[in-house]
Amino acid sequence: MAVIETTEAGEALAMSGSDDDRILSSIRRGDRRAAEELVERTYQMVFASLARLCGGDGDLASDLTQETYRKAWESIGRFEGRSRLSTWLYRIAYTTFLNHVRTPRRVVALDDASPMQLVDPAVGADDALRTAEEERRLRAAVLTLPDDLQFTVTAHFWAGLSVTEIAAIEKVTSVAIRKRLARAFTALETALRKDPS
């Protein structure tokens, strides 16, 4: 099965379990420096995953990142340490994103989001446009997946979380997560086939 264990965003997270424990206990003691350390280690992953979810809208991803950390500080007392801090943060970020797109007063036209402004000068303009269009379609297909499949796909491929970490926060087995990924691939293929444009 095609499961990529690390991504660029995931590589930015070099936090081990012992680091998690140390940072968490320090934060609970009121150590502001530990909170800053957590932010420094994780904010790139949170922003990147939110930016992918938002279709490359950096401003919106920035706002949601701030909202994510505000919620994290409010609920860090309830964090029981069953999963990694980065996994827990991504769960908050994903929920924040869902709340944002599902709130009627803050409707975001996801389909009309501007494509990512990443144009490789080495390739031609046509290739860049084609790549951007493919990414837009793929992202739109991901956002049509059911919630559990959508969370699993985005957490694994866009936030760089491992299958084990996703299984821990979803309170299921790793096998169940792999099955979810397989189902998600099938659903994505179907969605892309229906929308060839």
Next chain:
Amino acid sequence: MNQDRHEELARRLSAIEAPPPPEGLLDKLRGDIPDEFPVENRSRVRQFPGWSLGLAASIMMMIGAAYFAVSYQKSAQYAIVTPEAPPPGVAVERKSKTTLPAASALPPSTLEPRMIAAEAPKQNEQAPARAQEQDLRKDTLAQKRDEPVAAPLAKLQRTYAPEAQPTAVAESRETADAVGGAEDERGVAVGAVRSADRVDAAQNAAPRESAVAPQQAAAKAAGNVAAPPPAAAAPVPTRLRMKSEAPAPVRAGRAIPTPRVLRKVDPVVPGDAKKARAHGIVVLDVTIDAEGNVVRTTLLKGLPYGLNESVIDAVSQWKFAPTVINGRAVPVIVEIPVEIGAE
């Protein structure tokens, strides 16, 4: 084939790049860090060592309460028995005709001290009818409150009344039967019922008793009569013994059929009731053993003029067909209304 397509999709998903975080985002996030982080109260409480002890104590208290509740319910299967071998002093007194203690010297019951104390001045009053009525009310109340403990004991104590002196030998035998037969679960209840018919007589004898008491005082002063035995002054010792083999009686109702009466004895209407033309229904809660014998009666609804005692006396002689459940005769409790009164 399918695997290849999935790998291609995975590659495309991973290839979607995200823009770099905008400048200043890290500073904003640092600035949003609060000075204090909320700590869940539940976590604080759980960290407190006393939390675990308190939780354990609460669980133990709940288990203890449940245990005592079950024990209390089981106590319904206990029968009251008086000691098989009464204290030596009491035994001598019972067998002697002349040294039966006066009513005032009778051992007060630990269960109904106020009742006994209230009876003493009442006996000095020469109004036996009124005293009888008041006593009857008290009997009813006591039965409702302490049944089946208090009422049989109070009636047993009345068998020591001075009225019983002329027939002390016979009565002491009956009393000894009631006491010695305590092993038999019928002992107390039947003995109490037998003595019930002497309640009126004992109360009617109050004037005579008041005359007898000075004589005994004079005799005591002359040294002819030994001092009241210490055992007599002490409360009658009672103890509870669990019926080890007899199953608990079940109440007749929907599932349990009401036992059929084999032998019925009609109650005798007392003279006072005839004069007053009293008439009504006495309701008893009757416990019937596996052989069909009445072993315990509890007055649920009574009538004045000694009608209750008559009905209890009669019903205690009734014989019922054994109630068989699953091929085994079991004791049952049944509520029996008895109509009684002057024609």
